[in-house]
Amino acid sequence: MARRIGVGLVGYSFMGRAHSAAWRNVVAAFDPAVVPELTVVCGRDPAGVAAAASRLGWSESTTDWRRVVERDDVGIVDVCTPGAAHAEIAIAALRAGKHVLCEKPLARSLAEAEEMAGEAARAHDRFGTHAMVGFNYRRIPAVELARRLVASGHIGELRHVRACYLQDWLVDPDAPLSWRLVRSEAGSGALGDIASHAIDLLQHLSGSVVTAVSALTTTFVSTRPVSSGVAGLASRPSRELGASRGPVSVDDAALCLVRLGGAAVGTVEASRFATGHKNALRVELNGSRASIAFDLERLNELEVYEVGTDPTAGWRRILVTEPEHPYLAGWWPPGHVLGWEHSFTHEVADLLAAIGATGSAEAHAVHPDFADGLAVQRVLDAIERSALSQSWVETGLGGAGAHLGTSTDNEEP
Numbered sequence: 001m002a003r004r005i006g007v008g009l010v011g012y013s014f015m016g017r018a019h020s021a022a023w024r025n026v027v028a029a030f031d032p033a034v035v036p037e038l039t040v041v042c043g044r045d046p047a048g049v050a051a052a053a054s055r056l057g058w059s060e061s062t063t064d065w066r067r068v069v070e071r072d073d074v075g076i077v078d079v080c081t082p083g084a085a086h087a088e089i090a091i092a093a094l095r096a097g098k099h100v101l102c103e104k105p106l107a108r109s110l111a112e113a114e115e116m117a118g119e120a121a122r123a124h125d126r127f128g129t130h131a132m133v134g135f136n137y138r139r140i141p142a143v144e145l146a147r148r149l150v151a152s153g154h155i156g157e158l159r160h161v162r163a164c165y166l167q168d169w170l171v172d173p174d175a176p177l178s179w180r181l182v183r184s185e186a187g188s189g190a191l192g193d194i195a196s197h198a199i200d201l202l203q204h205l206s207g208s209v210v211t212a213v214s215a216l217t218t219t220f221v222s223t224r225p226v227s228s229g230v231a232g233l234a235s236r237p238s239r240e241l242g243a244s245r246g247p248v249s250v251d252d253a254a255l256c257l258v259r260l261g262g263a264a265v266g267t268v269e270a271s272r273f274a275t276g277h278k279n280a281l282r283v284e285l286n287g288s289r290a291s292i293a294f295d296l297e298r299l300n301e302l303e304v305y306e307v308g309t310d311p312t313a314g315w316r317r318i319l320v321t322e323p324e325h326p327y328l329a330g331w332w333p334p335g336h337v338l339g340w341e342h343s344f345t346h347e348v349a350d351l352l353a354a355i356g357a358t359g360s361a362e363a364h365a366v367h368p369d370f371a372d373g374l375a376v377q378r379v380l381d382a383i384e385r386s387a388l389s390q391s392w393v394e395t396g397l398g399g400a401g402a403h404l405g406t407s408t409d410n411e412e413p
C-alpha cells in the first residue's frame, strides 16, 4: 500500500485554490508512491477558512498556522500566503522537519531569501526534507519539452533569450489597492510577481544564470482606492465619491536587459498595464541552429524553427499532447489539451516523487528548490538596484560561462 503524507495548506484564496486542486487531482494522473492527504487548511477568517475546507476538500480548518506546522500528521506545509508571511511560516516548518512548498517569489527581499535558503539547506542535512518554490510554469509540458531540446543541444549555441510577462488588471486607476501593491506585503510589484516567473524560465530554459542587468522600473498610478474586502486580480474598480485612497509602493512595470553566462544576451519585460494582455507569458530562445518559442496563451503548443536550406522551411507548431511528451502519459488521449492548473498538479507530483524516493537508490533533489528561488531573488534585487542607480549591476550569480546546475534531468526529448 502506498505511503500517505498529510498536507497542511496555509492560504486559501487564488493560489490556495490552485494548489488544492493539484493535491486533489495528483493521484488520478500520476499514481505517486506517496499519496497526499488534504489534512488541514489555514486562513485568518474562521468562517471563510471553514467554508474553504469543505469546498476545496480539506478535512479540517484552523486559523493558526503554528498549529499546522507542529502537527505530527502533517508532513508537507504548503505556503500560499501573501509574500509577507512566506519566510516566517516556511522557516518554522523547515525547523519542524516538514517538507515545504512555497509560492513565488520566495521572499520580499534578498536578505529574507538568503535566510530561507540557508534554513532549507540545514533542514535537508538534518531531516532530508525538500523545500520547493512554486515556479509552476516550468511544469507545463511544452516548457519542459523546450528545456529538454535546449539541454540536448538542439538549438545550438544560444544567442538571445526574450522573456515577457504581460497583464492588464491595473489599467483602470480605480482598481483597488490589493496586497500585491504594498511593498511591505509583496516586496515588489510586477517585478516580483510576474518578472520572477520570466526570469526563472529564462534561467531554467537556457541552463545559464543572469550575470548582469540594466533595468528600469516604473509606477504609473501612485494611489488607489483602499478596499474593505480582499482585493485581487478580479476585483471591480471602486469609484465611490470620497473613498479613501492609499499609496502604491511597488512598481507597475519592469524592463530589463540581461547578460547570461556565456555569450548569450536577453530581455525581460513585465507589466500590469499591458492593455489587452490578461496573463501573457512568452519566452523565446534563438540559437545558432534553431529557435524555440512558448506562449502561455497557447500552452499546449511549442514553436520551433530550424536553420536549413529547405525553401519551404519555417516555424513549426508542435502540439505537445502526445503520451511521450513530458507529464502527458497519465492524462488524456493525444490532442485532449491541458490547462494552466495542470502545471500545479505536475509540481506536486514531482515533489511527491522526490519525497517518495528519499533514502532509496533513486533519491533526488526537486527543483526549483529554495536555492533556485534565491537565484531569482538575486536577479530581482539587482534589477531594483540597477533601476535606482540607472547603471549595469552584477547579480553575483556565476561569472562568464556560468551555468545552472538546477535542471530536473537532462533526458532526451
Ligand code: SOE
Residues within 6 Å of the ligand: 014, 167, 193, 194, 233, 279
Ligand atoms: C498575479 O499576477 C498572478 O496570479 C501571479 O501571482 C501568478 O504567479 C501568475 O501565475 C498569474 O498571475
